[in-house]
Amino acid sequence: QQQVKQSPQSLIVQKGGISIINCAYENTAFDYFPWYQQFPGKGPALLIAIRPDVSEKKEGRFTISFNKSAKQFSLHIMDSQPGDSATYFCAAFPTSGTYKYIFGTGTRLKVLA
Amino acid sequence: DTGVSQDPRHKITKRGQNVTFRCDPISEHNRLYWYRQTLGQGPEFLTYFQNEAQLEKSRLLSDRFSAERPKGSFSTLEIQRTEQGDSAMYLCASSHRSGSTDTQYFGPGTRLTVL
Secondary structure (H helix, E strand, C coil): CCCEEEECCEEEEECCCCEEEEEEECCCCEEEEEEEEECCCCCCEEEEEECCCCCEEEECCEEEEEECCCCEEEEEECCCCHHHCEEEEEEEEECCCCCCCEECCCEEEEEEC | CCCCEEECCEEEECCCCCEEEEEECCCCCCEEEEEEECCCCCCEEEEEEECCEEEEECCCCCCCEEEECHHHCCEEEEECCCCHHHCEEEEEEEECCECCECCCEECCCEEEEEC
16 A cells, blocks of 8 residues: 655744654655645645655755655755744655555644744 | 635535535646545545546545536535535645646635534
8 A cells, every 4th residue: 555654743843943854655656746835724735846866856945855765755944934834744646557646644843933 | 816726615514414515726737636634634535537537536435425527627526415524624636747747736625514
């Protein structure tokens, strides 16, 4: 069964600190890994995404690191701000056989002012 | 705003009633997805349309659930004889596959509460 495991479940970071969220997958047939940010009562919003042919992608304060051999990828939020407080989901899109995203269970991030 | 829209945003119903939700995807997107999200969990896939064809359905989509996408534009998700366990956020997403990338854009969701 295809799964994406996400950790930690919750995270508290001081303003200006680095938030790190990790995901691991168990199926090699994924070829697209997006991260979504979700605020309470809202739908998930695409934050940043990576394909497995690169090891890192950076957009502003957000960076994805990808380790293909370990089947792991992580989101780093630099200079974390209170406005970053939200739930973050990693996801994986299979290469073939299905069109659905496989989502992680989410990480609730709180950035203290 | 040309994002994915959903209607209604909130729905409260009594057990046993039927409900219908609507999703309007981004206009140039030919793929449309329905997901269900319960509190503290990630979205779970329900079904997928490419244009008007329903190409994939999850086992979560019991026979009380039906989805349509007439003319390949908007989509509706109907739940018949609602149960308390149906209470959740129902999310719609749309995409237009480019190469091997399929970036899904989500709507704001419809929160269903079954009393």
